[in-house]
Amino acid sequence: MSAIFPIFQHAYFVNDIEESIHKWHRLYGAGPFVIAAHHKTLKFQYRGTKQEANVSYAFGYLGNNQIQFIQQHDETPSIYRDMYKKGEEGFHHVGCLVNDFAAARKRMESLGFVNACELWADDVNAAYFDTRSVNGGFTEIHGDPMHILATFAGWKRAHANMKPGDSPVMSRTAPFPDGRDPGYLDGFFKK
Numbered sequence: 001m002s003a004i005f006p007i008f009q010h011a012y013f014v015n016d017i018e019e020s021i022h023k024w025h026r027l028y029g030a031g032p033f034v035i036a037a038h039h040k041t042l043k044f045q046y047r048g049t050k051q052e053a054n055v056s057y058a059f060g061y062l063g064n065n066q067i068q069f070i071q072q073h074d075e076t077p078s079i080y081r082d083m084y085k086k087g088e089e090g091f092h093h094v095g096c097l098v099n100d101f102a103a104a105r106k107r108m109e110s111l112g113f114v115n116a117c118e119l120w121a122d123d124v125n126a127a128y129f130d131t132r133s134v135n136g137g138f139t140e141i142h143g144d145p146m147h148i149l150a151t152f153a154g155w156k157r158a159h160a161n162m163k164p165g166d167s168p169v170m171s172r173t174a175p176f177p178d179g180r181d182p183g184y185l186d187g188f189f190k191k
Contacts, residue, residue, distance in 0.1 A: 005104065005141065008152075009095030011068035013080050015087065017058045020069045021168050024060075030067055031168035032158050033060035038073070043120040046078060053078035060168070061159035066095070066152065079117045079128050079138055093128060093138035097149075101125045104141045113139070124148050 014020040017035060024030040036057045044052045053076035058069040070092060072080045083092060098104035105127055109115060113129040116138065120126075124143040131139040142148075158170060 004107075005096035005098060005139075007094045008064075008097050009066040009068055009093075009140070009142075010091070011070060011093045011095060011140070012090065013084050013092040014069045014071055014089045017056055017069045017071045018169065021058055021060070024062070024067065025168035028062055029162075030062040030159075031060040032162060032166065032170040033058040033067075033069070033168060034155060034170050039121070041119040041121040044117075045119070046117045049077075051076055053080065055080070059155060060170075061156045063159075064156070066155070068095070079130075082116065082130070083132075083137070091137050093140050094135060095140040095142050097144040098141050099144050101127075101141065101143045108139070108141065122148070 012020070021031060021033045021035075036059070038054055039057055041052060044050060046052070054073040055078070056071045056073065060067050070080055072078060075081070075086065080092060084090065096104075105115065105118075108127075108129045113131055116128050116130045118125070118127040124145055126140055126142045128138045128140050131137065155170075
């Protein structure tokens with residue numbers, strides 16, 4: 001049987017994104033990671049409110065698995081604070097790419113899972129369903145338009161192109177030390 005929603009991402013709530021990046025890089029060889037500091041969405045809802053927490057994200061790869069780190073900078077109610085108090089950290093969600101977002105949302109709701117958070121950012125929908133009763137965390141359904149798939153492919157190439165001594169943190173202005181292009185696309189970075 002093939003997976004209904006293949007998992008492409010494992011996400012962790014952390015106290016310090018950069019510290020987590022360096023720990024995962026040393027332990028597993030993960031990275032490099034792109035940091036989206038104080039990320040804002042165009043549309044947002046959390047459990048029926050429009051209250052959006054101040055969060056930063058980091059995205060990188062470990063093999064074919066995308067790793068995401070999330071750091072919340074305030075105490076605003078959120079899907080992250082649903083699981084972790086200030087100072088706590090751990091696994092938060094799995095991410096599934098879907099090409100029919102509306103059908104995937106309907107399927108999750110028909111299975112009885114609460115749509116705790118939904119957003120629109122970077123021209124893509126994402127929704128987080130509370131699946132703690134199944135996997136101990138949330139399940140994100142994430143649209144898969146071509147620009148997102150291309151961005152993720154670039155980050156995966158950056159991981160494949162890493163050499164010992166390369167920084168585990170990518171930025172638009174920081175290629176690998178020897179001038180190699182890490183393989184990511186500029187489209188994700190806001191100018």
